[in-house]
Amino acid sequence: MNDAFDTADHRHAQRMARKKIVIDDKKAAATQARGVVVLHTGCGKGKSTAAFGVLARALGHGQTAAVVQFVKSRADTGEALFFRDHPRVHWHVMGAGFTWETQDPTRDAAAARAAWEQAVHYLSDDTLDLLILDEITYAFKYGWLDAPEVIAALHARPPMQHVLLTGRAAPPALIAAADTVSDIALVKHAFQAGVPAMPGLEF
Amino acid sequence: MNDAFDTADHRHAQRMARKKIVIDDKKAAATQARGVVVLHTGCGKGKSTAAFGVLARALGHGQTAAVVQFVKSRADTGEALFFRDHPRVHWHVMGAGFTWETQDPTRDAAAARAAWEQAVHYLSDDTLDLLILDEITYAFKYGWLDAPEVIAALHARPPMQHVLLTGRAAPPALIAAADTVSDIALVKHAFQAGVPAMPGLEF
CATH class of the missing domain: 1.20.5 (Single alpha-helices involved in coiled-coils or other helix-helix interfaces)
Structure with a gap:
């Protein structure tokens, strides 16, 4: 040296x-150790996957968790196959599918309301450590849910419960209400270069 | 109606x-179904957690995966506790800890090189479906690894293998070489409001 x-x-x-x-x-x-509201928004890849990463972490620490999927209608995604039978996970696929696939706004709205009722149940359960509301933001975009109603329920939840919300174009009021917000920008995606959604990576 | x-x-x-x-x-x-190089960069929360979400998805589809952690030195994180004993996961905590904790660049550099040697082993294993190089970008920042060496190894990997790299401030050459890139911006973090890193959420 x-x-x-x-x-x-x-x-x-x-x-x-x-x-x-x-x-x-x-x-x-x-x-100030307390429950945290986390929001993953933006157009890039990683909003839901980061939620599932948090789920793995929480389970690793012995916590209990619930997942309510507001848009996805498939129960054969990698995440559902991997997590849904775990004894400390409640998994709810509540969506009707993408709205351009269903082309039925009445059905889409009813599915979103039902998903929210399921979420409300967990938001009053003080034995639950982590609640993931996957792709909930689309329900605001289409007017199926009101942000003030959701924010009021978040404020009234058990004080140590973490809630993680995902989806593009989160309303400003939800961004203001959350404690931790990540905006995930799409720099590029393999799909743009002709690579289809790959199992394991995209679903 | x-x-x-x-x-x-x-x-x-x-x-x-x-x-x-x-x-x-x-x-x-x-x-063009093929292996994809995914990069999660930026200063926001979600880079490593999204990688662990992808890991869950891949395992859900029956795939095999390896994780090499370039900075973390703790084996008691939620993600390690949850995944490391899974029969289709190889988990390697190879870091020396944050460089401001170790205050020993020689040791940090040696740890990063050892982590890269482990990664190189997996980059030539065509039975591995997914390789996660967690927090590898810090090794470029401190000059412990050269981006061209890493990019050459990515190009030479088995064609169906997915590789997911995480960490702040990814070098431009790595962004150019990746197929899918998300830039995760920090909008806000509960830590800024006085909430400590919470188990399950942050580790």
Whole structure:
């Protein structure tokens, strides 16, 4: 080890020591352990998959969880096949399918309302650690659900319960009401280059 | 049902029928089933969690997968506890911890190189369906790995293998080489409001 490397090493150590102080201070200030409302929105890939990753984490820590899918109508997705028989997971595929497939707004609206009734049940269950409302934002877009009604129910939920909502174009009021919001931008997708939805990756 | 509603219903049906044609055409054009390189980057929450959601999906479809964690040094995260004993998962916690915690760049660099050697092993294994290189981008930032070396290995991998890379500030060459890229922006995080990292949500 020569002197130049020692000096670079030393500078790195000083920089990292300063960074550690800043991060440790922030950690010390974060003391309000409580349930968190997380929202994954945007047009990129990863909104629902990140929810399922959180589900795996929660189950890894022994928590109980429920998933209500507002749009998907298939029970043979990889996520459903993997999670639905887990003893601490309640899995509900409540959607009627994409609205351009059903072409039946009355049926779509009824499916969304039924999914919301299922969600309301869990939002008053203080034994549930994590509730995932997958693709719920589409229900706002089409007017099947009102954001104020959903936000009121989120506020009234058990204080340690985490709720994770996904879907494109979340209404501003929902973004304001959430504690953690990620906006997942589509930089590019293999589908645009002619690759079909691949099992495991996309469903 | 009155006439006004009938008309709105009819317009909805026409709009959805047009949308279905556009989407069906795109689906018909997507015929190149092959392995896909997916990259989750950006500063928001969801990069690694979306990778673990994809892992659940892949396992749900009976696929085999490997995970190499380039930074994390803990084997007691929710994701590790949940997935590591699954018979079709190979789980490798290879990191030395955050560089501001270790304050030892020589050790960090050696850990990153060892993680990459593990990754290279899987990149030549055509029985592996999915490889997750979690937080690999930090190795580029600190100069522990060269992007061209990694990109060359991605190009030479088995043609049906999916690879998913995560981490902030991905180098432009890696973004160019990936098939699907999501940029996950931090809109807000509960940590900023004083909520500590919660088990199940953050680890």
